[in-house]
Amino acid sequence: MKVFGITGYSGSGKTTLIERVLPQLAARGLKVAVIKHTHHDFDIDRPGKDSWRAREAGAAAVLLASDHRTAVLTEHRDTPPLLDDLLAQLPPCDLVLVEGYKREPIPKLEVHRAETAKPWLFPDDPDILAVASDVGPPTDFPRIDLDAISQLTDFIIDHALSRPTA
Template structure:
């Protein structure tokens, strides 16, 4: 499975770029799945709902299914799963775009905006293969892409993964 990351600091524009990339790449006929890493507690379920009650009773996995989609909730009740474990659960697709997991060992494009006040991650991570930014005049040892040119960022990622 081809995996490519979109990383950056909070409020840098990662999610907006991910949304545009998924639309652009799927419009080109490729299948795409996404993984979003969060640093806070997340629960898609609500107390009192049937699936919540199933999990509370001890079910390890609960699937909520309808005619349009299904959601698989896995209770791992342990340390946070690593990216490899998450990827292993996905159905095959042409490309998996990963938002976050910035310290993992997959190739990435960094979204960087000067106004966040954060340093570049690229300077310390050789797996950051390009920086997508709206800042002018950055001189880096990797390609600097226009954050607002979704087609160019998609072209770069697709070339990187051989699609």
């Protein structure tokens, strides 16, 4: 499975970029999965539901299944999951887009918007291969316009699928 990161600060447009390239990747015949890291304390379970009750009673994991999708709710009470552990849980696919996980040593595209007024990440991360931005970086670092979705898709394919499998 090939892995490619989409990184940047909150509000930079990482999710929007992924949402825009996914149809193009699918149109090119690729089966793509997405891992999204969140710093927010989130829960898709609801108090009182059977799955919630099982987790509260001590289940390490609860698998929810319908005729159309499945979800595994895994408790990480002691340590957060590692990216490699999450990748191992995915079904077979051609490419995994990883949103977040800034510090992981995987090839990445930095998403940057001038309006966020955040610093660039690429100078301190050798795994960032280019930036997708509405402004040019302060150096001659490779840049692709945020609205050039076909070019961004090509870049992801060229740099993700040409690398060894994770």
